[in-house]
Amino acid sequence: MAVVDPIPREKAPAELQAVYDGLTKRAGRVPDFYGVMARHPAALKSFLPLYASVMKEGTLEPRYKELAYLKTSHLNGCEYCSRAHTPAAKRAGITVEQIGALTFYERSPLFDEKEKAVLLYAERMTRAAGAGLRDMAVGELKRHFTEDQIVELALVTCMANFTNRFNNGLRIEPDLG
Secondary structure (H helix, E strand, O other): OOOOOOOOHHHHHHHHHHHHHHHHHHHOOOOHHHHHHHHOHHHHHHHHHHHHHHHOOOOHHHHHHHHHHHHHHHHHHOOHHHHHHHHHHHOOOOOHHHHHOOOOOOOOOOOHHHHHHHHHHHHHHHOOOOOOOOOOHHHHHHHHHHHHHHHHHHHHHHHHHHHHHHHHHHOOOOOOO
């Protein structure tokens, strides 16, 4: 059971009605994650463009962003984000078999070296907030990605950790995916 209930549309502040309209247009309703965040209207209004810029803009291919997001969500045990990002991951070309192999990606033939570098980076960033990064892992990233793309990958991993902790900390029930 969730720690707090999402704010339904009829009780949402007037300043969030346009936000609720946009979310409803995109998802058919306001997902609980956003309905709960609506309890702090300024945070929700700031979060949406930040999230969109991290996930939709830049030069890092969507498949790598979704791999990092899913790996982070799996490590954190965030069912909400895992379910929410699985359809996007599939649209980005990640297979059901790859999603199932995220736990043991290092030995899996389903991932190439570039994908493994992304997964290792997301894992190290999540488990040790970067302190666990070794020169070899950073060197592997730099072999495959530009510095701008590495920043994007860091932002995606940070965003995933944020949403994972928000959902897990407030026990928001999965209603997406």
